[in-house]
Amino acid sequence: MNSDLQIRHDWTIEEIEKIYNQPLLELVYRAATVHRHYHPANQVQVCTLLSIKTGGCPEDCAYCGQAARYNTGITVKPLMSAEQVVGIARRAKEAGSSRFCMAAAWREVRDNRDFDNVLEMVRGVNELGLEVCCTLGMLSQSQADRLQLAGLHAYNHNLDTSENHYDEIISTRTFDDRLTTLNRVRKAGISVCSGGIIGLGETHADRVNMLHTLATLSKHPESVPVNALARVRGTPLEELPKVDTWEMVRMIATARIIMPASMVRLSAGRSEMSTEEQSWCFMAGANSIFTSESDELLVTPNPRLDDDRKMFELLGLIPMSTDKHYA
Numbered sequence: 001m002n003s004d005l006q007i008r009h010d011w012t013i014e015e016i017e018k019i020y021n022q023p024l025l026e027l028v029y030r031a032a033t034v035h036r037h038y039h040p041a042n043q044v045q046v047c048t049l050l051s052i053k054t055g056g057c058p059e060d061c062a063y064c065g066q067a068a069r070y071n072t073g074i075t076v077k078p079l080m081s082a083e084q085v086v087g088i089a090r091r092a093k094e095a096g097s098s099r100f101c102m103a104a105a106w107r108e109v110r111d112n113r114d115f116d117n118v119l120e121m122v123r124g125v126n127e128l129g130l131e132v133c134c135t136l137g138m139l140s141q142s143q144a145d146r147l148q149l150a151g152l153h154a155y156n157h158n159l160d161t162s163e164n165h166y167d168e169i170i171s172t173r174t175f176d177d178r179l180t181t182l183n184r185v186r187k188a189g190i191s192v193c194s195g196g197i198i199g200l201g202e203t204h205a206d207r208v209n210m211l212h213t214l215a216t217l218s219k220h221p222e223s224v225p226v227n228a229l230a231r232v233r234g235t236p237l238e239e240l241p242k243v244d245t246w247e248m249v250r251m252i253a254t255a256r257i258i259m260p261a262s263m264v265r266l267s268a269g270r271s272e273m274s275t276e277e278q279s280w281c282f283m284a285g286a287n288s289i290f291t292s293e294s295d296e297l298l299v300t301p302n303p304r305l306d307d308d309r310k311m312f313e314l315l316g317l318i319p320m321s322t323d324k325h326y327a
């Protein structure tokens, strides 16, 4: 058996480094081969991401336009009602989404009426037959358990960057806090969505280290979003250079090879990519994109649904079925 086709949790940093640093065409070919073994290569999952509570976050993530301490000019919006959210989810399903992710700009979940409302949203979206995902910040074990009971399919909690680079980006929580929440999500029986962002001033070694952390978890995250920094005016990282697409391709291909069965999601940064550039990401093993009703992903630009439809048609891609495909 081709050794690339095994699922491994014992990757060394050196092995991942060697894959990551391969000549690009060789890397993409290898990733595409792994992709075709584990996934239908012509299917891309369309996920809708909705900000259910926007801005005013007490955390200091240096890339984020929703942190209250940065003057980014975004409009702060309170938690939406469950009715509004389920209506948007229904339209998202009709438009071809099979996964619906609800994001709240919170440091952590509190046991209050807002959380009860989120549980109601989870129940409502789950009843539509969508894979329902939330990203709400840190969770206690009992909160993770309650989300699971409400029908939550997946929880997103990105590592963002490597353990070494973490303090440069966020000071209000630790890398270990991230891992603790991920463990609680896993323990509750919820599917794990965790990836990171490139272009935060990290080194190549940091990228490899972050991938190493994900690929050596006792179970790989079922979902691995790969984001390019969306430079938001007013944040400390606004002046950083645009991420080169080839860097995204390299990151996606490496993630695909070391976590072959996971969904690898081409996430933030698509609005600055041409169709040709996105095609390379699909060749490298990305099999999911995010959309929203507006042309924004949370508070940063995102391609319009119509443009994505044209791209799918051109590339012969079809949206993954809205039937849940995970057990």
Ligand code: SF4
Residues within 6 Å of the ligand: 057, 058, 059, 060, 061, 064, 065, 066, 067, 104, 105, 106, 107, 137
């Ligand atoms: S990334 Fe999340 S936790 Fe960090 S500031 Fe933004 S909304 Fe808050």
